[in-house]
Amino acid sequence: MGKVRKRKAKPSQTVNNATVHSSDEEELPVDNKENMIQTIIDQLQGANVEEKxxxxxxxxxxxxxxxxxxExxxxxxxxxxxxxxxxxxSSVRNAAAGSLRNLSTDSPKMCDDLMEHxxxxxxxxxxHQFTETWTPDPSCKNKDDFDTFVQCTNLLLNLCESSELAVKYLGDSKILDIFPRYLDLSTFGVDIVTAILQCLLVVVENNPVAIEKIKSSxxxxxxxxxxxxxxxxxxxxxxxxxxxxxxxMSGGNISTLPIDVxxxxxxxxxxxxxxxxxxxxNQLSSNVPLCDPAGKVNPPKATDDQVLENQIRSVLQVLDAQQSAIEIIANVCSCDDSDDSIEGPESSDSDEPLDENGSNNGEGILLAEDRLPPELLEGLISLEIFDKVWARTLLPPANVLSILNEYEGSKLIYKKLHNLxxxxxxxxxxxxxxLPIENLGGVNGVYKIWVETGKLVFKQNSDNFNVLESATAVMRAALDKIKLKDNEKPTESNLFSDLAISDIEIMLTGIRECQFPExxxxxxxxxxxxxxxxxNNLNDTASIVICTITEFILEQAHKENKVWVLAEAIDTLVDLYSEDETDLLAAKVKLVEKLSVLAPILKNMAxxxxxxxxxxxxxxTTANSNLPRFIKYKKARLSSF
Structure with missing residues (x-):
């Protein structure tokens, strides 16, 4: 897996003078909406400030x-x-900035629309016009200019995350020459400095022009x-x-930084x-106003409102900080610069099995975990970063989530928790x-990760696609890690030796009902x-489980309408039955005959x-190329059965 993609649609925030909620809006007749849109057009094009x-x-x-x-x-x-x-x-600028910023959070596609317009x-x-020399006046009660700057910077961030053209516009402008002055925390405060840093984090990534400007200034x-x-x-x-x-600014390679930094x-x-x-x-949910039996929320008293607002703001800062921290860790652990020789146990391009030392034909091949800089690896391990990231996969209790989602002021926290x-x-x-498996709690520790993530996938009935995709990727990676260790010391991973058909039925049902090919x-x-x-631990029960999984994958392969999922299913079976110890099981499930039927289907779909x-x-391409050779090889092996 490569680096974490940071291009995500961000939940909309309520912006001063920008977002107005109306319970009657959904009930407006179509003709009234059309009239309203025409009225907006007339007002926006008018000269009167109040109308605009x-x-x-x-x-x-x-x-x-x-x-x-x-429309x-x-x-x-x-x-x-x-x-x-x-x-x-200023009030018009503020309202325009807030509404466009909110619009940019709708989806990446919406950001593309904004660029087109x-x-x-x-x-x-x-x-260029309003920020080159502007400095906020602490004594001024009108915060329009302050808020406008934050909203415009957030808008710029969203556009640059979604559009290379926006990044080019930015590079051709003077904006990156203007931004450095806004890193003065004592002058501009937390909100502005945070907005600038969030934008720079995206803009300087893989951008030599931006890196040079920001590095020098x-x-x-x-x-x-x-x-x-x-x-x-x-x-x-x-x-x-x-x-x-x-x-x-270091090109994403943390090891090039001075060791102290x-x-x-x-x-x-x-x-x-x-x-x-x-x-x-949990503490915030105790202070959030609850719904009455009619579903109506009574707003807090004026004296409590500011306290609640500050508490919500603090929690949002915690979630934003932790998301950024995790994205940074994911990227420095991605090893994108590694070559094909360290793809690990998933790669099936070679017909030669890896020996127990991870080498092919006696030639040493680095594992991905060996490519992390030792200083980085030491820091991640000594500070227990893995455990800290894992703790972020856990949501607050369901009742807390429900309370946060019901109150308008904390809805954004609910969304950010799931994103985190x-x-x-x-x-x-x-x-x-x-990371080396020894620093992940060994085989037992990785097995626990697999089990806990499996509960999230199969027992909590999450309908969040992003969560499910990332969770199933974790389950796959965890078993890959255990398999790699198992290749070295097969006796260590007997965790699955007692696995019964009933244990996997819930997984097979989940796959059968899954609507998302990813x-x-x-x-x-x-x-x-x-x-x-x-x-590696064959017994009667294990043989039954293996045959059940095989027949299930073959069944799913015949139903599959996505060529790359079909290829994954076939590649999985080739990997599973490449060992000679599986010949008897292959004959039992009639593997060669069934794969021979799938071969032309894969070729035609490809x-x-x-x-x-x-x-x-x-x-x-790999599956299409390997399948005929595998069928020929296995057919010869099974000819005596």
């Missing part, structure tokens, strides 16, 4: 309805709102931010983001992940691939590895599937 502001408020309100949203985009409202980012009136041009003009400031003494949520968020920017950053990540996010959410869980699982996957392929490979582990992502194309 009113039009922006109504525009923000209708963003919550997908049908109205699509507004089709009628060009985005092109009318974007120029208001440089309106002379030329939002970036107005955004660049905003920075801001390296000292970034290192100073690492030295903040406070370890509260806001300071840890800033220190974590600053560490991430420094790593990205690397250790300092790893220490910050450990502190950030030591904050108990579940406890913070997904990112943590992705990071666990990377760490399983790249998840199906993880689960098919995972049960194939499980069967392979049983080959021929008709030209536009596949690279990783899928490699998988399909």
């Amino acid at each position: 502001y009113c039009g922006l408020q109504t525009f923000a309100m209708l963003l919550e309805n997908q049908e109205s949203l699509r 507004m985009i089709n009628r060009g409202l985005v092109k009318m709102v974007a120029p208001l980012l440089i309106d002379p009136t 030329d939002v970036m041009t107005s955004l660049v003009f905003y920075y 801001s390296e000292r400031q970034l290192k100073e931010l690492l030295l903040l003494e406070d370890n509260g949520p806001s300071s840890l968020l800033i220190k974590t983001l600053a560490g991430g920017v420094i790593i990205n 690397m250790n300092q950053i790893i220490g910050i990540l450990a502190k950030t992940l030591s904050l108990d996010h579940r406890l913070a959410c 869980q997904t990112i943590a699982l992705l990071c666990i996957n990377n760490m399983l691939l790249n 998840i199906r392929t993880n689960l098919i490979r995972m049960i194939g590895i499980l069967a392979l582990l049983l080959v 021929r008709n599937s030209k536009k596949l992502p690279k990783e899928y194309k490699v998988l399909v």
Whole structure:
């Protein structure tokens, strides 16, 4: 698995003067909505400040309805709102920035739409016109300019995450020359510095132009931010983001940093992940207003409102800091620069089995875990980073989640908790691939990860695709890790020796009912590895389980309509039955005959599937090439049966 993709749709936040909620909006007749959209157009194009502001408020309100949203985009409202980012009136700029920022959180596709409607041009003009010399006035009660800057920077971040063109616009502008002045925490405060760092974290990644500009102007400031003494949520968020920017400025290779800086950053990540996010959410839920029997929430008293708002803000900072920390760890553990020789146990390109020392034909091959810099590996292990990341895969109790989701002010926390869980699982996957098994609790520790993740996949009935995909990837990686150890010392992994048919029925049912091909392929490979582990401890029960898994994979292969999932299923069976010890089982399930039926199906589907992502194309090509050779080999082996 490669690096964690950070391009995610972010949940919408309520923005001052930008988002207006109306319980009546859903009930508006179609003609009234059309009239309302025309009214917005008239107001946005008017010269009166109050009319423009009113039009922006109504525009923000209708963003919550997908049908109205699509109609507004089709009628060009985005092109009318974007120029208001440089309106002379601060309240209009603020409302425009808030609504466009909220719109950019809808989806990556929406960010593409915003680019097509030329939002970036107005955004660049905003920075050039209003931010080169601006400094907030602490005595001024009107915070429009302050909030506008944060919203515009968040908008810029979302666009750059989704669009290479947005990154190019940014590089051609003066924005990266303007940003460094906003890293002054004493002048601009936590919110602005955080927004700048979040944007830089994305912009400088794999971007030599941005790296050179920020390195020459801001390296000292970034290192100073690492030295903040406070370890509260806001300071840890800033220190974590600053560490991430420094790593990205090094090309993503943390080992090129001075050893003291690397250790300092790893220490910050450990502190950030030591904050108990579940406890913070539990405490917050005790103060959140509850629904009455009619489903209505009574807002808190004015005296308690600010306290609750500050508590929500603190929890959001904890979750943002921990997500950033986990993304950084996942990336430094990804080993993307490794070559094909360290793909590990999944690779089936070679017909020669690996020997117990991990070498092929006597030639030494580095394992992925051997490619991590020793200093980094030592830091990850000594600070128990794996355990800290694993703790982020655990959600607060269901009643706490329900309370947070019911109250409008804490809905964003509910969404961020699930996003944090997904990112943590992705990071666990990377760490399983790249940390020595001895530092993961040994075979028993990895087995426990497999069991606990399996509960999430098969027993908690999650309908969150991202969580399920990352969790099934963890299950697959965990068994891969155990299999690799099993190749060295088969007697150590007898954890599955007593596995019965009843134990796998729930897994097979889950795969059979799974509607997502990305998840199906993880689960098919995972049960194939499980069967392979049983080959080393063959008994009557294990043989029955292996045959059951084989027949299930063959059955699924015949039903599969995605060529790359079919290829995964076939590749899994080839791996499973490549050992000569499986000849008797292969004859029992009539493997050669059934694979011979699948071979032309795979070949035909591959021929008709030209536009596949690279990783899928490699998988399909490999399976298509290996299958005929395997059938010929196994047929000769079974001729005596």
